[in-house]
Amino acid sequence: MTPPEDLAIEVKNLVKRFGDVVAVDGIDLDIRRGECMGLLGPNGAGKTTTVEILEGLQEPTSGQVRILGLDWKKNAVELRRRMGLTLQETRLVDQLTVEETVRLFASFYPRALPVEELIGLVQLGEKRHARVGKLSGGQRQRLALALALAGDPDLLFLDEPTTGLDPQSRRALWDVVAELKSRGRTVVLTTHYMDEAEVLCDRLVIIDRGRVIARGTPPEIVATLGAEQVIELVAEPALDLERLRPLPAVVSAQRHADRISLRVKELHVALPAVLREVEGVGVQLRHLSTHRPTLDDVFLGLTGRSLREGLGEEAA
Incomplete structure (x- = not known):
């Protein structure tokens, strides 16, 4: 068992109800400091609800949640300073340049990374003076990642960071995540791409119908077939x-x-x-x-569905 001081996230018996609907049904999670953990599940599995509770965007119905050893009810201000997140879609001011946008977000944090370092980390140096409205989809995603990194977070949540990107842009984002891992940062990743999960994640948790149905390293999970x-x-x-x-x-x-x-x-x-x-x-x-056998075969075997099935639908 991992000592509590080595855990970035500790979740015990997490439950979230919306009226009579149980979206999260007794989930336990231990995410170690410095690892990339992948949370996977079909649409409607309760994955997004779980992540939003970890991010402090929703309150659990019951259960214990500790982030970086802290509690959202008592330590919300400190947690927001030490955490970064990207959403599936980030709305930005199109008229600002890349540099202006990064500088604005960096000003929100007491220990922000230098603007030059943030722009270089996501490989947007050539676009620093370009307006946000003129950026491609991949460039906007990289800019969103720079903003999530502005406060030099100890914990980073990436929600479907490469959905809709071309292969080159996906690989560029993978390189950034690998760099973060090398710096000892903790990353929580949700994705519908099996190759992405296998390359980036040290361990995986598969959620379906609000419960954890499999966990382990990618090879361990594939071996369960x-x-x-x-x-x-x-x-x-x-x-x-x-x-x-x-x-x-x-x-x-x-x-x-x-x-x-x-x-x-x-x-x-x-x-x-x-x-x-x-x-x-x-x-x-x-x-x-x-x-x-692949991770998608595991999904099909466990849930009867492919992970990428129904991507156009709203996830629960």
């Missing part, structure tokens, strides 16, 4: 899962929309058996692929 490979197939008419589950080396079988996902231990044993079954029942194979 108990499979070496995943076979995905689409057949017409649809295959009966009950005929596939008993096949040799098949660990589990699941249907998602028109696609069947088979988690298998020995691909060289399972695949020929699956093909024989397809041929034997006389269905037509429209798609067949194999891959090593």
Whole structure:
């Protein structure tokens, strides 16, 4: 067990109700100082509500929440000075330049990082005199990150920081997060990108229906599938899962929309058996692929949904 003094965030039996709806249902979290923790979950899982409680934007119905060893009710001013956050969308003044915006936000903090350092950290030196309204989506996201870092926070919350960005802009933000980790800062990340979670996060917590359903390092969570490979197939008419589950080396079988996902231990044993079954029942194979298990496969196995399913909907 991690000593309390080594924890940036400590949460015990966190509950949040909205009338009769239980959005968060007894969550426990221990986030160590200096690590990047990923909070993952499908839309409506209670993930955003949990993060907003940690950020001090909502009050819990019950449970214990300590941030940097402090309590929101008693130490709100100090916590806001020591914490930074980015939202999924940040509204800024389009007429101000990048430098003016960073200088304004830095003035809010007693121990602000130098403006030059903040602009350099997010690689916006060439845009320092550009007006915010003229920036691309990726540049605006990097500027928002600079503003979150203005007070040199001990704890940083990043809520879907790379949604909608091109690959180059995503990689630039990844570099910034890696730099923060190297400085010993604690980062809490929510994301719908599995590659992002695997690259940036030391540990992950998966939330669904207000509860933690898995936690551990990315490799540990993937290993819970108990499979070496995943076979995905689409057949017409649809295959009966009950005929596939008993096949040799098949660990589990699941249907998602028109696609069947088979988690298998020995691909060289399972695949020929699956093909024989397809041929034997006389269905037509429209798609067949194999891959090593991923975090998205874990999500599908645990929740019956893909993590990126329904991204256009409001998260709870």
